[in-house]
Amino acid sequence: xxxxxxxxxxxxxxxxxxxxxxxxxxxxxxxxxxxxxxxxxxxxxxxxxxxxxxxxxxxxxxxxxxxxxxxxxxxxxxxxxxxxxxxxxxxxxxxxxxxxxxxxxxxxxxxxxxxxxxxxxxxxxxxxxxxxxxxxxxxxxxxxxxxxxxxxxxxxxxxxxxxxxxxxxxxxx
Numbered sequence: 001x002x003x004x005x006x007x008x009x010x011x012x013x014x015x016x017x018x019x020x021x022x023x024x025x026x027x028x029x030x031x032x033x034x035x036x037x038x039x040x041x042x043x044x045x046x047x048x049x050x051x052x053x054x055x056x057x058x059x060x061x062x063x064x065x066x067x068x069x070x071x072x073x074x075x076x077x078x079x080x081x082x083x084x085x086x087x088x089x090x091x092x093x094x095x096x097x098x099x100x101x102x103x104x105x106x107x108x109x110x111x112x113x114x115x116x117x118x119x120x121x122x123x124x125x126x127x128x129x130x131x132x133x134x135x136x137x138x139x140x141x142x143x144x145x146x147x148x149x150x151x152x153x154x155x156x157x158x159x160x161x162x163x164x165x166x167x168x169x170x171x172x173x
Contacts, residue, residue, distance in 0.1 A: 007055060009036065014059040029129075029136035031105055033060050035144070037075055038101045041082040053079030066124075067115075074111040078104045094145040102138035106130055 013032040021028030033056040041049035057072030064071075082100065109130035113123040 003051075006040075006052060010052070010056050010059050014056070014063050017060070018063050026136070029133045030140045031108070031133060031137045032140075033057075034075060034078070034104055034108060035101055035137055035141050037079050038082060038104050039097060039141070039145070041079045042086045042097065042100070044083065046080065046083040049079040049083035050076050053077075067119075070112060070115055071108070073115075074108045077111065078107055094142040094149070097145045098138040098142035101141040102134040105134040105137045109133065 010033060013036055017030075017032045020030075020032075037049075037053050037056045040052050044052070053076035054072050057070075057075035058068070060071040060075075061068045082104070109125065109127075113125070113130075116123050
């Protein structure tokens with residue numbers, strides 16, 4: 001069930017990544033798929049991370065066109081690297097997630113540019129586009145992680161108020 005849910009989330013994020021820039025072009029720089037892959041790779045197993053990376057890349061390749069497997073390779077390599085290092089370091093919080101996601105966007109951009117140039121094709125974007133994408137994706141990651149953390153804290157406080165028997169405790173109890 002978790003794999004099916006992850007693939008549905010990836011498909012939804014892929015569609016979001018394709019159609020959201022048509023509403024507002026500024027959101028076209030955010031790599032929603034890579035953000036999900038990075039955040040999941042920080043807390044998942046190695047196997048799950050590489051499967052998520054490959055799935056996200058294949059979804060991006062199939063929706064955006066171009067060379068099938070290009071983004072799948074890049075996202076899988078990034079997910080594998082993050083999964084290996086996440087077992088060595090404990091990284092929590094919006095800032096660390098945003099920094100890792102920004103670095104992942106830069107690495108993915110460099111992999112895609114290098115692969116295109118090795119095939120004799122012009123790079124689809126420049127280093128300026130990569131850095132703007134890293135900044136936008138980092139900001140979106142920080143916002144998502146911070147919002148998720150606040151939502152979890154609110155739910156935790158709500159559940160603490162409820163007693164085991166179903167009654168609500170007051171402030172003076």
